[in-house]
Amino acid sequence: MGLATLTEYDVLIIGSGAAGLTAALVLAEQRKVLVLAKGALDGGSTSWAQGGIAAVLDEGDTFEDHIRDTMIAGAGLNRRETVEFVVEHAPEAIRRLAALGVPFNHEAGALHLTREGGHSHRRIVHVDDATGFAVHEALITAARAHPNITLRPNMVAIDLVTDRHRTDGHADRGRWDKSGGQAWGVYALDETTGKVECFLARSTILASGGAGRTYVFSTAPRGATGDGIAMAWRAGARVSNMEFMQFHPTCLYNLEVKNLLITEAVRGEGGHLLLPTTGERFxxxxxxxxxxxxRDIVARAIDHEIKRLGLDYVHLDISHKDPEFVRHHFPNIYERLMTLGIDMTRQPIPVVPAQHYTCGGVLIDQAGRTDLGGLYAVGECSESGLHGANRLASNSLLECFVFGDAAARDILARWDDFAPPPAIRAWDESRVTDSDEEVVIKQTWTELRRFMWNYVGIVRTNKRLERAAHRIKLLKNEVNEYYGNFRVTADLIELRNLLQTADLIVKSARARRESRGLHYNEDYPATLPAARDTVLVPN
Incomplete structure (x- = not known):
């Protein structure tokens, strides 16, 4: 077995979305940075974000109002110091993005601010209804132009490199303890060559996104398979609040197009939810x-009406507003719906709830630090305390910019504390073969996503969670055996991570004996007086 070759990079970032690229641009002023992207550089959730970025910029709005709105939405589970930190850094994040060339909408010489569910003021800065795409374009353009940033697309991370991969006989710690272990980089599959490479660095940032594809209906991109969360857990980091899966209330109901999100701002600008049978606003x-x-209240209400009346969908209707107003505010959604034969200026849009955001993740502090030395996590794969039991609309992109910046600055400030990576074992493929049973992966993926939707969806029960836990245990055993015998592929890596993430979601949901925010259990409908995080500790 050979040794892994040390790379020339100081910091490794797994993920090329808003959080990862924000960190990369700050770090690159002093350090050489490698960014690994799964698939295309713009394949993550950032480019899909429609709504915008929340920030206190309107006259009459205050930081305290934004903090209060965030904590009300989060059902009291938010960590106030984190909420204050993010909210107070929001205006500066907007200024940095504007300086990068993000063409935010303006009106009468000032930023145009819209309003979304849960916000008491207009505070959503946006670029039409495609904010994420515009932001990502600016970030990726800046990253490509920076000589200290190397971008590698089509890289699928497999596992973090930790002390157990060292060649000097360094022993594992065994059970988790507060001192944690050390992360030295990652093993990743190059999809273009089929080869596994080992990337080492003094510090590693997980910016790998959420786990939306655990569910059959999701607005998340294809690659949102919980990779960073699963890898961090296997490496020995704690994971928190995975039971809080946000379901966006309004995803287009279409048998061919299954992940077209109809932005929150449609309701913020006056759209009504109606029963398709009677036209009643419910x-x-x-x-x-x-x-x-x-969102949790709206999603449960839609779910209730769909189940009560045996519907496939409900209607979202903004056709009572001026057609030019609708086309101007939602040009991309309007054009996309027109290609599907739906004119939102004249008719309602059929919508259903769909998984939208992973509020839990790898437990981090205010600098993005995890339990492992040298390992940071930012964005949707992390649990910072910002979102609590339910993310407030348009706080997610904001979290990426604030924590991406905070993690990068912490790494730079503590650089002398990070040791060079030790000698690490290369990836070993000597005892595996190519699979001739790819159907196993497809079948398991389909089964997992379906029972997670049915058993661990918007409304849960103890029995449903027990059934899900039983199925996950069986499937994990099958997939682990498969993983040990066959050469890795992108689909196998993702399935392994999806199963691990699903296991963490179910474990967290079974541990919470109340209903709070996004987690609603019919067997525990009440909310307990004290709000406590669900923190899972790896063995």
Whole structure:
């Protein structure tokens, strides 16, 4: 078995979205940075984000209002010091993005601010209804132009390199302890060559996104398979609050197009949710804020009406607004729907809830540090305490910019504390063969996503969670055996991570004996007086 070759990079970043590229641009002023992207450089969730970025910029709005709105949406589970940190750094994040050339919408010489569910003020900075795409274009352009940043697309991370991969006989710690271990980089599959490479660095940042593809209906991109969360867990990092999976209330219902998100801003600008059978506006029956209630309330209300009436979908209708107003505010959604035969200026849009955001993840502090030395996590793969039991709309891109910047600055400030990587074993393929049973992966993936939707979806019960846990245990055994015998492929790596992530979601959901925020269990419908995080500790 050979040794892994040391790379020339100081910092390794896994993920090329808003969080990863923000960190890369800060680090690159002093260090050489390698960014690994799964698939295309723009294949992550950032480019898909429609709504915008929340920041206190409007006259009459205050940091305290934004903090309060965030914590109300988060059902009290937020860590206030984190919420304050992010909210207070939001205006500066907007200024940095504007300086990079992000063409934010303006009106009468000022930034145009829209409003979304759960917000008490207009504070959503946006670029039409395709903010994420515009932001990512600016970040990737800046990263490509920087001589200290190397971008590698089509790289699928397999596992973090830790002390157990050293060649000097360094022993594993055994059970988890507060001092943690050390991360030295990652093993990753190059999809273009089929070869596994080992990338080493003094510090590693996980910016790998969420785990939306654990579910059959999701607005997340194809690659959102919980890779960073699963890798960090296997490496020995704690994971927190995985039971809080946000389901976006309004995903287009279409048998061919299964992940077209209809932005929150459609409701923020006056769109109504209606029963397709009667045209009744039903949200006022569930919450006095009606369509502007937080996402968990709106999603459960839609789910309730769909199940109560045996519907396939409900209607989202903004056709009562001026057609030019609708086309101007939602040009991309309008054009996309028109290609599907739906004119949103004249008719309602059929919508269903879909998994949208992973509020839990790798447990981090305010600098993005995990339990492992040298390992940081930022963005959707992390659990910082910002979102609590339910993410407030448009706080997610904001978290990426603030924590990407914070992690990078912490690494630079503590650079002398990071040792060079030791000698590490190369990837060993000497005892595996090419698989002739790819159907196993497809079948297991389909089964997993279906029972996660049915058993661990918007509404849960103890029995459903028990059934899911039983199925996951069986499938994990099958996939682990498969993984040990066959050469890795992207699909196998993702399936392994999906199963690990699903296991963490179910373990967290079974540990919470109440209903709070996004987690609703019919066997525990009440909310307990004290809000406590669910923290899972690896063996």
């Amino acid at each position: 949200m006022p029956r569930f919450d006095p804020r009606a369509e502007l209630a937080p």
